[in-house]
Structure formats: C-alpha cells, structure tokens
Amino acid sequence: MILPQMAGHMLSSVAPNCLWKFGWNFGVKGLIAVEKFKARRRRGIIFPPFLHLSVINSCNLKCQGCWVDVQAPRTMVPFEELDAIVSDAKAHGNVFFGLLGGEPFLHPRLLDLLAAHPDCYFQIFTNGQLITPEIARRLQALGNATPLVSIEGDSATSDIRRGSRQVLDRSLRGLELCLKARLITGVATSLCRSNIDTMLTEEWLRRLIDMGVHYAWLHGYRPVGPEASPELALTPDQLVRVRKFVVEQRARLPIAIVDAYYDDEGDALCPMAVGLTHHVGPSGGIEPCPIIQLAVEQVGTGSFYEQVTQSAFLKDMRDAAAQHSRGCVVLENPRLILEIADRHGAHDTTQRGTARQELLAMTPRSSQDLPGREIPEKHWMYRFAKRYWFNDFGTYPAAGRVHP
Secondary structure: OHHHHHHHHHHHHOOHHHHHHHHHHHHHHHHHHHHHHHHHHHOOOOOOOEEEEEOEOOOOOOOOOOOOOOOOOOOEOOHHHHHHHHHHHHOOOOOEEEEEOOOHHHOOOHHHHHHHOOOOEEEEEEOOOOOOHHHHHHHHHHOOEEEEEEOOOOHHHHHHHHOOOOHHHHHHHHHHHHHHOOOOOEEEEEEOOOOHHHHOOHHHHHHHHHHOOOEEEEEEOOOOOOOOOHHHOOOHHHHHHHHHHHHHHHOOOOOEEEOOOEOOOOOEOOOOOOOOEEEEOOOOEEEOOOOOOEEOOEOOOOOHHHHHHOOHHHHHHHHHHHHHOOOOHHHHOHHHHHHHHHHHOOEEOOOOOOHHHHHHHOOOOOOOOOOOOOOOOOOHHHHHHHHHHOOOOOOOOOOOOOOO
16 A cells, blocks of 8 residues: 555645656656666766765755865855756766755755756755745746755754754754645655664654655764764664664655665665766765765866766776675775775865875774675565666675575
8 A cells, every 4th residue: 555655645745747857857767877877887887877966065054974064165066067067967868966065055056957957857955944935936846856855853953963053943944845835855864873763763754754755865874074973873783773664664654765775685785886876076076975075087177977987096996895895985994995095196175185084083883784684675666676776786796695
C-alpha cells in the first residue's frame, strides 16, 4: 500500500507543472543520463550524471561542522559560469544538479539559472529561512526545482547546531511556504550525537508526512572544516542504527527516504569514488566532492566537460578512494587526500586558506563502510532502482561480498 499512498499524495499535493517536470526531467531524463554515464564508463570516460554546485559561500547561519567560508567576504560562481556549466553538462546528457551554498537563495540570480534551463531539474539545499511567498510562487511557476530544507533537531538543538535563534521556527515557515505553493518538498537532516534520538524516529517521519513533506534525506554528520566538532560524529553502532532505520521505514511509511551511500545489498559506496558526482565550489574550483576543498581545475578556463573528463587529479582521487575502502576516504584517511592533492599541486579553494591544515588535524574514524554489518534494502522499489541506477558500477575491487 505504500506506493499507492505516495502516488496519491504526489498527485493531490503537487502543482501539475511541477509534477510533470519532476517525472520527465528528473525521472525519465535522469535515468537516461545514468545510462549515458554507464556507456561513457565502458569507454573509460568519467563524467558524473549528477553535479553539485555550491553557488555562493555566504549564509545567514553558522552551523557546527560547516566547511564553507560563510563569514568571509562574499564569493559566488557568476551566473554566466553556472549557465555554461549546466549547458555543457546538458550537452552530454546530464539534467540533474544539486545547488548548495552557503545558502543558495542568497545568490542574486539563482532563479534565473532555473529559468534558463527549463529542461533540467534542480535540487536546492537550503535552510528555508529566505524562502518568501514570492519565491515559492516563482518556484512553482518554474516547476523544475525541489527545495530540500535542512532541519537539525528540536528548537534547542537547532539553535545550538546552527548558531542562531528561533532556527527551527524560521525553517519550518519556509518549509510550509513551499508546501503551500504545491512544490515537491523534502527535509534533510545531518544526524549527529546531539539530534539522533529526536530525529531518527518514526514520530518525526510521521510528523513530516502529516505536514505534507514528500521526501526525507537522513545522512551522517561529517566532522570537517575549521570547526569540525568531532564529538558530534556518529559511532559505528549509530551508523548501523541509521541504516537499519532507513531500510525499515522505507518499507513501512508513505514517504520517500533518500540515502546516497549504500547500494541495494547494503554495501557502502562513495558517490565521488564511483564517479556519480563531483562538485564546483563557490570560488569556481572543480573539486572531487563538497568536503574536499582542493582543486586543480577552475571553471571558466575551458570546456567543463573536458576539464572533468581529462583531470588527472579527479581520476587519482576516485581511484585512491575506491582502492582504500567503500566508505568516505576523507573520514577514514584524510592524509591520503593530502598526498594526492600535493602530487597534483592542487590549490586550496577556501578563503581561509587552511584546508590542508584541517585535513592534517583530522583524526581518522569509521565511515559508513562497516564490513559484515550490511543491511540490504527490504522494499522492492528501492532494490530495483539501486540495482540498475545507483550502485558502484563495478568500481570497487572488493565487490561481491558475502552478506550475513
């Protein structure tokens, strides 16, 4: 009964143009993009089907564990370069882009980017606080974006986690405006030790369902950046608890639950290592992933497609991560990141200029790769989708584990 309930909710709560663009741009064309990615892989060419673009560094909040220079002078990827990146990627079959910050709604031409590419689909990672009724109406008229509003705990925890006051109430107001505008709307939570007991609960998911939220994204906190707060990082037992909860609730509740770090058998994977995604930072550096703030290539200096596919730095980073483990190499072996960066002369893409020192100061820890504790998908829909469109695509030398 879960699928009919989810479908019924989508049909009754989402504006028709938003539903159409989600189904066509993200659904049909997104699957085609993955098939083109797989075809390129067979020819030895890696160009990710999903790209993450941090369009601006500025933010109205200052969260624990944030790796972005949110308090530094504003820097952002100009509209012309964002337009060129999307156009170039689109010419090679890509249609899905994640827009991050800082806070992406601080970019003065964010909505212009969406309007310039009605044949693409965008996921906007936002704290929701800058979403006004006018912005929500404009997003509905455009139809090709889904806001993903981050909520990090109850009122007290949110204020501590996000460095401000009344954070939860202001984020919920933005969330409600999106739902009122009949947008496909999600809620993301970075699970850590201070919020796991309140956010990793059926009660919280049922509250989201009652509000009308269409999907949730639950992921583990990554202690990186200038103020990493490593004491918030989840333990291996807690990581297994998160995975078990997600798998079980996917089979029980009528809300889509996203995860980006496991395949259908429950084996861990790193989207960067398998070539599913790379990242452009606010300064225009082409980075392996958002938390590796080191780059060799820079947008605006040539074809984006050629820069990504011909980058020896990105290739070595993918290969090293895949050979090291199925998890997050940044958490497990930060010095390996430094070795590769130094080998290629990668530059620090932060304004603070301390990315190398931050990696050097990190204490290696467990990531989502916990051999022997894999939890396969229970629901047939997630198993099917991951088996064909979200897996390691033969990247890892240790593929084919025997599962308990």
